Amino acid sequence: MIVALIVLLAVVLLAAGFEMLLVLGLPALAYKQVFWGQLPDAAVVQKIVGGIDHTTLLAIPFFIFAANLMGSGQIARQLVGVIKALLGHTRGGMGHVVVGGSMAFGSVSGSAPATVAALGRMVYPEMRAAGYSEKFSLGLLVASAETALLIPPSITLIVYGWITGTSISKLFAGGLAVGIVLAIAFSLFVHIQAKRDGVIPGPRMGWSARLRAMWEAKWALGMPVIILGGIYSGVITPTEAAAVSVLYAIIVEMVVFRSLNWSGLFRITEESAINTAIIFVLLAMGGLISFFVTLAQVPNEIISLLQSLDAGRITFLIVVNICFFIAGMFVDPNSTLLVLVPPLYPVAMAFGIDPVHFGMIVTLNVCLGMITPPFGLDIFVASSTLNKPVADIIRGVWPFVLINLIVLMLITYIPQISLFVPKLIFG
Secondary structure, three states, rough: HHHHHHHHHHHHHHHHHHHHHHHHHHHHHHHHHHHHOOOOOHHHHHHHOOOEEEEEEHHHHHHHHHHHHHHHHHHHHHHHHHHHHHOOOOOHHHHHHHHHHHHHHHHHHHOOOHHHHHHHHHHHHHHHHHOOHHHHHHHHHHHHHHHOOOOEEEEEEHHHHHHHHOHHHHHHHHHHHHHHHHHHHHHHHHHHHHHHHOOOOOOOOOOHHHHOOOOOOOHHHHHHHHHHHHHHHHOHHHHHHHHHHHHHHHHHHHOOHHHHHHHHHHHHHHHHHHHHHHHHHHHHHHHHHHHHHOOOHHHHHHHHHHHHHOHHHHHHHHHHHHHHHHHHHOOOOOHHHHHHHHHHHHHHHHHOOHHHHHHHHHHHHHHHHHHOOOOOOOHHHHHHHOOHHHHHHHHHHHHHHHHHHHHHHHHOOOOOHHHHHHHHHHO
């Protein structure tokens, strides 16, 4: 009964518009006072600080910094230019460019909101000029950015790996496969929509022109090669790759392209520090929540409940998807991970679910939450970036929510999709 009241307190705080720091922290502290009043306050502080005292998390500020550098400079623009040269002539042309461009930028940023902000102003006018409706253009732009959470180096996968102790490199490999599946699903819908609307493909570029476009973008293409090639070859760790990406982005934008000066660098550094602080405050609270979830033996209670209902693995995965879908409608992605993964992950392991497979299910649910009304984060980022009403964007995302749900079902019940690439690379 008391636990239910504490959960209710969190819901009330969320509905009242409190910051997520307080929505997560106050119920945890209330639980401590009620059940573990004898626990020293110093131990609570230790758990909060310990929540972010992990070398794996160093990758997050570096990738955030690198994404902001590329989004404000020429790297993002050149990556989109290469995708346009390769796909612009196909049926659905610019629609495929949006999907491919989101994957390309995601491969160097790991952030869906950063992808929306960086690509929005570039590709939205061209989609409208190509003949796509405003509703479809907005929906595709917001939904395609989801692939950034799956394509390495995904910040979401880094957080999941930190919470569960799963190999980041294996998660990146699984995310690559799932991200490609989601992108193919979006591209199929783009093809159908382009045919329905009579969208005229762009002019076909010869291979000489395509190779020239790739050569001109060699510095931009070097970023994903360094990050992904370095990680999968074993030369550098994901954290080291994040640091290298920042150094590479600074050199390319300031020295090669000369698109960034010192004042711009200081401004981007400040913005990145603020974004990092927001995430790490939530992660610190997540450390405290995980501690109390363990003390309360919540995973054991969930397992006992499922056993009493004679529920199996399939039922559990259905429950997981429902919980994440509902949470994603109201709570930001990192908070969703911090609240739901600690109690559900041990149950998944008890059912024999591979941790990488479970990570793909969780991350794809987080992707869905990013575009699901009423509080999908990418919806508001697109509204701010493009100066479009939130209601217009929501009308455009519904078909993509349905596509996402279909892909989620495939990933949930066909684990080989998530595990094929990790097993191929790591055995």
